[in-house]
Every structure is written in structure tokens, then in C-alpha cells.
Amino acid sequence: MRKIVLASAIAVSALGLAACSESTEDAAGDTVDSAAADTEANLDAVGEELDETAADVDAAADEAAAEAEEATTEAEAEIENESETEAAND
Numbered sequence: 001m002r003k004i005v006l007a008s009a010i011a012v013s014a015l016g017l018a019a020c021s022e023s024t025e026d027a028a029g030d031t032v033d034s035a036a037a038d039t040e041a042n043l044d045a046v047g048e049e050l051d052e053t054a055a056d057v058d059a060a061a062d063e064a065a066a067e068a069e070e071a072t073t074e075a076e077a078e079i080e081n082e083s084e085t086e087a088a089n090d
Contacts, residue, residue, distance in 0.1 A: 077087035 073084050073088045077084045
């Protein structure tokens, strides 16, 4: 008796899975496609943000280098008692 109940339960479960498997597969496929599209869009957005950040960092580094050069020229002019133009040419 126990084997019959167990076999019946397995058969019902298998039929239930078979009956909904096509729609489940379609839904799973749609979910995967949607997730892939979302991932691609997010990667594109991250790439754009990284490009913008890299440009900002590059501009900041250029500005810092120019300020450091100016400060160095001013200090050299003051130390050597010369104009900033003369100090910049040294």
C-alpha cells in the first residue's frame, strides 16, 4: 500500500511538472533575457561613469601639476631674488 501511495505521489508530481514546464521554461527564458539586458545597460552606464571620472581625475591632475609648477617658480624667484619669468626659464 505504501508503495502505491508513493508511486502515485511521484506520478502526480511528474505530471504537474510536465504540464507547467513549457510555460515555466518560457518565463525563465524571458527572465534570463531581461536580466542580460539589464546587466548590459548597467555595464554601459558604469563604463560611461568611469570615463567621466577618468576625465575629471585627469583634469584635476593637470591642474594640480600646473599649480605645483607655479608655486615652484614663485619659490625659486623669491629664493634667488629674480623675477618669476627668469625663474621659469631656469
